[in-house]
Amino acid sequence: MKRVLITGAGGFVGARLARHLLANPPAVWGGSPALTLTDQYPLPPDLVADARVTAVVGPLGDQAALFSSGFDAVFHLASAVSGECELDFELGLRSNLDGTRILLEGLRQAGNHPTVVFSSSIAVYGPDPGLLMPAVVDEDTLPAPQTSYGTHKLMCEYLIADYTRKGFIDGRSARLMTVAVRPGKPNGAASSFFSGIIREPLAGVEAVCPVDPQTAHPLASPQSTVLSLVGLMTASRDVLKRRLAVTLPAVNVTVAEMLDALERVAGPAVRARVRFAHDARIAGIVANWPRAAKATTATGLLGFPGDPSFDSIIQQYIDDMRLAGHAATALKGMA
Amino acid sequence: MKRVLITGAGGFVGARLARHLLANPPAVWGGSPALTLTDQYPLPPDLVADARVTAVVGPLGDQAALFSSGFDAVFHLASAVSGECELDFELGLRSNLDGTRILLEGLRQAGNHPTVVFSSSIAVYGPDPGLLMPAVVDEDTLPAPQTSYGTHKLMCEYLIADYTRKGFIDGRSARLMTVAVRPGKPNGAASSFFSGIIREPLAGVEAVCPVDPQTAHPLASPQSTVLSLVGLMTASRDVLKRRLAVTLPAVNVTVAEMLDALERVAGPAVRARVRFAHDARIAGIVANWPRAAKATTATGLLGFPGDPSFDSIIQQYIDDMRLAGHAATALKGMA
Secondary structure, three states: OOEEEEEOOOOHHHHHHHHHHHHOOOHHHOOOOEEEEEEOOOOOHHHHOOOOEEEEEOOHHHOHHHHOOOOOEEEEOOOOOHHHHHHOHHHHHHHHHHHHHHHHHHHHHHOOOOEEEEEEEHHHOOOOOOOOOOOOEOOOOOOOOOOHHHHHHHHHHHHHHHHHHOOOOEEEEEEEOEEOOOOOOOOOOOOHHHHHHHHHHHOOOOEEEOOOOOOEEEEEOHHHHHHHHHHHHHOOHHHHOOOOEEEOOOEEEEHHHHHHHHHHHHOHHHHOOEEEOOOHHHHHHHOOOOOOEOOHHHHHHOOOOOOOOHHHHHHHHHHHHHHOOOHHHHOOOOO | OOEEEEEOOOOHHHHHHHHHHHHOOOHHHOOOOEEEEEEOOOOOHHHHOOOOEEEEEOOHHHOHHHHOOOOOEEEEOOOOOHHHHHHOHHHHHHHHHHHHHHHHHHHHHHOOOOEEEEEEEHHHOOOOOOOOOOOOEOOOOOOOOOOHHHHHHHHHHHHHHHHHHOOOOEEEEEEEOEEOOOOOOOOOOOOHHHHHHHHHHHOOOOEEEOOOOOOEEEEEOHHHHHHHHHHHHHOOHHHHOOOOEEEOOOEEEEHHHHHHHHHHHHOHHHHOOEEEOOOHHHHHHHHOOOOOEOOHHHHHHOOOOOOOOHHHHHHHHHHHHHHOOOHHHHOOOOO
């Protein structure tokens, strides 16, 4: 039985990944995994209740003994988020850089060469030094992070590449797109509105879009993101070759196209709940983000499906809300 | 009086830089600096004896209090070398990554926004993932380090870029070429022969070249390297723009061209002391190094002179040996 670890398993993507691995373990694993989930916050009750799951709650930095206990496969998703790291410089270094080093050292000490999928981010990209933002980013684009979060993610990518070159692990870094539609409430992230302008109107609530309708950005659904993480875990090194950081599939859309999709899926009354109020601070941050991404390796070589359209991303959110029994609140704005 | 720190000041390049700054302080410093030199090994007596110098001997990791004492300018050259870091994985992490973090944190705590020149390396480059080595590398080349040394240098470049973006320091990373001709004995570095095939024949000793005569590599003289480090320290941020890592000027030569230059400068009898004996291990390592580098920013924008030719690099070594009174031993192979 494969011994699998997910860090940050209490998060939105982590918990979905855990449920997916329990329901649909990759064929090459030969059955359900023994799944260890760790997070600094309590884990979802449905996962804790599963007999195949071991739950470990506590800071990443305290788990050195756990990390060296001999996993076959590791999904490393734990991370302080972008906004937090900009406000608290030491938090980013401690959580995202030192936390990853403690994990990697534990895996090296264990000595059993696990496969490691690391959740890096599109935040590694930024305007080229002295130049403009490239129109489309992919793995051949020179990274130029404009946040501490993106800096630490990129540093960890290179560290993981070196642990891999040395034969301590088999590491693969996934550069995640902005994941939408996120359920729940708006958060402090500058990217929060990409989910908010879909989620709030569906719930019957007015949403404010702080950027121009022509603002473009690469997005991916939660399910596409989970499938990409699993695909990267099981991808053959012969196919990956020396590529160690992979840009995940994206739907490249403008805000105007997102709202057109919302109208197609949910009707004009829902769309009409979005109004524009320019916010210079947020627009300034977003202007330093890629406008589009190309998944050269993930789509071209590995065949990850990605999302067919932004319409399907909205539909996935609607289906999720219905399945979870939240239609009465989350979808009460739909006719 | 400018308060200037050099780490790794006991090394070959560090000591030369210190002597240069004492003899020729940059005009913008308005006179001689108060120069603090630190190294884990004892510092050269001529530098320790200078009234303007404060010498601090000890490991980098023990100098947090020193680093936060309020420097205006820092040259961070201290580093375990490539070969050591490949043999001792933890040494590289501790010396080159953690050591740099302790320095940067000290400078941040001091709060006076020093200008920092970091000695990075051409070792950040390597064969593009899944592709071949680019024919010529420059700052727009995607880094792909193939050693722990190069990995940690690149991670530090990005960390320094983030400290700069946050306004804690004004950082500039210099990607140093292989510096030749190094005086002294051969060392364990795979690049050792680039100096050895010039130095040993000049001293009347036979030298073995472990690679093919058509092997190409970018080299720079010690003096050119020192001038570039000083030039980067005083370069205007308006000219550098957002460029934070700069590839230093190189003379791109093949081994055959190096030996032709040796014959021109020192005669055919000297050249005849080099014989070829292929070493698969060393040739394999060198095959992953850049064959040529282009100093787009350093030459094009900043106007660093670099070395005019490999002949002049050999002549610089000969002049250095004469000045130091070592001609009788170091040059006894010359007619």
